[in-house]
Amino acid sequence: MNRVMSNKFIISLYILPALLLILVLIYIPIVLTGYYGLMKWDGIGDMTFIGLDNYIRLLSDNQFWRSSYHSLLLAIFSTVSLLGYLTISLILATKIKGANFLRKIYLIPMLLSSVAIAQLWLKIYHPTNGLLNSILIAIGVNNPPAWLADRNLVLIAIFIAIIWQYAGFYILIYYAALKNIPESIIEAARIDGATPVQIAYRIKLPLISGVFKVTIILAIIGSLKYFDLIWIMTGGGPAGASEVIASYMYKNAFTMYNFGYGSAVGFYLLLFCLLGTWLIRKLTSTKDEIQY
Amino acid sequence: MEKTHNPSNVSGKIGYALLYLVLGIIAVFQVYPLIWLVLFSLKSNREVFNASPFALPAEPRWENYVNAWTQGNIGLYFFNSVWITIVSVVLTVILASLVTFAITRMVWKLNKLVLGLFMIGLMIPVHSTLIPLFSFFLSINLIDNPLAIILTYTAFNLPLTIMILLGFYYTLPREVEEAAVIDGCSIHRIFFQITLPMTMPVISTTGIINMIYNWNEFVFINTFIRSDHYRTLTVGIQSFIGQYATDWGAIGATLVISILPILIAFFILSNKIVEGIAAGAVKG
Numbered sequence: 001m002n003r004v005m006s007n008k009f010i011i012s013l014y015i016l017p018a019l020l021l022i023l024v025l026i027y028i029p030i031v032l033t034g035y036y037g038l039m040k041w042d043g044i045g046d047m048t049f050i051g052l053d054n055y056i057r058l059l060s061d062n063q064f065w066r067s068s069y070h071s072l073l074l075a076i077f078s079t080v081s082l083l084g085y086l087t088i089s090l091i092l093a094t095k096i097k098g099a100n101f102l103r104k105i106y107l108i109p110m111l112l113s114s115v116a117i118a119q120l121w122l123k124i125y126h127p128t129n130g131l132l133n134s135i136l137i138a139i140g141v142n143n144p145p146a147w148l149a150d151r152n153l154v155l156i157a158i159f160i161a162i163i164w165q166y167a168g169f170y171i172l173i174y175y176a177a178l179k180n181i182p183e184s185i186i187e188a189a190r191i192d193g194a195t196p197v198q199i200a201y202r203i204k205l206p207l208i209s210g211v212f213k214v215t216i217i218l219a220i221i222g223s224l225k226y227f228d229l230i231w232i233m234t235g236g237g238p239a240g241a242s243e244v245i246a247s248y249m250y251k252n253a254f255t256m257y258n259f260g261y262g263s264a265v266g267f268y269l270l271l272f273c274l275l276g277t278w279l280i281r282k283l284t285s286t287k288d289e290i291q292y
Numbered sequence: 293m294e295k296t297h298n299p300s301n302v303s304g305k306i307g308y309a310l311l312y313l314v315l316g317i318i319a320v321f322q323v324y325p326l327i328w329l330v331l332f333s334l335k336s337n338r339e340v341f342n343a344s345p346f347a348l349p350a351e352p353r354w355e356n357y358v359n360a361w362t363q364g365n366i367g368l369y370f371f372n373s374v375w376i377t378i379v380s381v382v383l384t385v386i387l388a389s390l391v392t393f394a395i396t397r398m399v400w401k402l403n404k405l406v407l408g409l410f411m412i413g414l415m416i417p418v419h420s421t422l423i424p425l426f427s428f429f430l431s432i433n434l435i436d437n438p439l440a441i442i443l444t445y446t447a448f449n450l451p452l453t454i455m456i457l458l459g460f461y462y463t464l465p466r467e468v469e470e471a472a473v474i475d476g477c478s479i480h481r482i483f484f485q486i487t488l489p490m491t492m493p494v495i496s497t498t499g500i501i502n503m504i505y506n507w508n509e510f511v512f513i514n515t516f517i518r519s520d521h522y523r524t525l526t527v528g529i530q531s532f533i534g535q536y537a538t539d540w541g542a543i544g545a546t547l548v549i550s551i552l553p554i555l556i557a558f559f560i561l562s563n564k565i566v567e568g569i570a571a572g573a574v575k576g
Binding site for chain 2: 015029123134245250254259
């Protein structure tokens with residue numbers, strides 16, 4: 001058995017194609033991003049080695065910090081909205097009628113492409129004919145804001161579209177986790193006289209804390225690298241008011257052909273994501289995971 | 293088994309009514325934008341701009357759909373989306389299955405290390421690899437070539453796919469494979485004729501997740517594909533909309549066409565999709 005199953009040639013044959021792909025298309029590029037960050041380079045011509053200049057320049061680049069701040073805001077906003085998703089899932093998981101149907105309805109936006117979602121929300125936020133301002137005018141608001149053109153509102157407007165996009169995703173994760181809790185535990189608590197709210201907070205929440213931790217990581221990392229809707233809806237504008245790290249990187253590299261500087265931004269993005277993951281794991285690590 | 297709650301008193305009933313009200317409002321919030329999209333896809337610009345946004349189209353303008361399909365290259369984009377998605381999904385699932393089989397079933401020393409390499413890939417932000425990937429594909433002449441897209445989709449979906457497969461492989465009994473080895477079956481036959489068919493349920497799950505990701509992918513295709521000929525729906529409709537920026541009916545129709553296949557798939561395969569996304573997410 002072991003002799004057949006430890007055939008080195010076959011093991012390499014099965015592993016190597018996939019391994020090569022991730023080495024060439026994920027790991028080597030990551031290293032190269034850090035390396036390109038040391039260069040002055042327009043992407044086509046010669047590279048000039050300039051040492052840490054790009055990385056140092058970034059530290060005093062106001063737009064970079066502003067973009068990072070926006071990404072951080074999105075991360076906080078997404079994490080807080082997890083509580084809302086969790087509440088909805090707790091309600092759905094009490095086996096009320098139609099829970100299955102509602103859960104599927106909530107999921108629909110998650111299936112759509114970011115281009116479709118962005119175009120749809122561009123129309124919703126349209127200053128004169130959009131759905132939102134039509135409603136506002138109908139209920140008597142005189143000068144409804146031009147959402148995406150308003151520097152103070154553009155971020156929150158996009159955040160709401162992102163919330164819309166991901167609501168079903170997180171509700172689904174929590175719902176699946178809650179469904180995994182053995183019925184006997186909940187039944188026992190009910191016999192002991194626990195109310196549904198007590199069951200939710202004292203029994204269900206602790207039991208899915210592991211999944212909650214995973215979703216915090218997903219939400220924060222997802223927010224730090226968020227790009228699609230922002231790029232399509234506003235391109236980071238007006239005047240950088242909705243710029244995030246990923247859009248700032250993309251803009252530097254692919255519209256301003258500043259590949260060296262863009263790479264430095266990309267490398268910071270990687271560091272932020274790894275740091276974020278590590279920090280959350282550190283902060284939320286419990287001595288022992290609850291088993292059931 | 294828990295019964296459906298049976299509120300016996302009045303406050304319980306009011307509580308339930310409120311609960312449903314909240315859940316219902318959220319459902320409307322999630323779905324109404326799409327209904328509104330379908331409504332304006334059937335309207336003329338004059339209707340969109342002058343009548344109430346809630347109004348039904350006076351006379352549904354199906355020609356918006358005909359125009360969207362014939363004027364833009366929607367048919368071509370659609371075809372590109374389909375074949376690029378299918379090729380990438382098949383490639384990802386086969387490669388990931390081979391890796392998972394070798395890691396969980398075969399005996400070698402470095403398997404934990406190699407698995408770790410694949411799993412770290414889950415944490416790497418796509419954007420941090422974009423510039424080197426672009427210059428790499430440029431140097432080997434793969435910019436504006438669908439192969440660049442297929443290979444990138446496969447590479448970036450491998451970690452998650454392997455992670456989901458792994459959980460399933462650990463639960464598979466080894467006895468069948470052991471018996472096959474004793475009978476003198478080659479490893480290739482064991483993999484392709486015994487193990488792979490046994491993993492069909494989880495393969496369809498991962499296939500669906502991959503399908504949704506690839507169908508909707510934006511950044512890679514936007515960066516690596518230049519010519520109209522190889523654009524997929526995601527990027528194709530974006531450029532189409534750019535040209536017809538003011539014709540809301542045509543834009544609406546284009547968007548509905550791009551959304552429809554995935555929605556139809558969702559209603560047919562809904563349980564599998566829900567299960568797939570849950571598996572992908574909880575384990576990720």
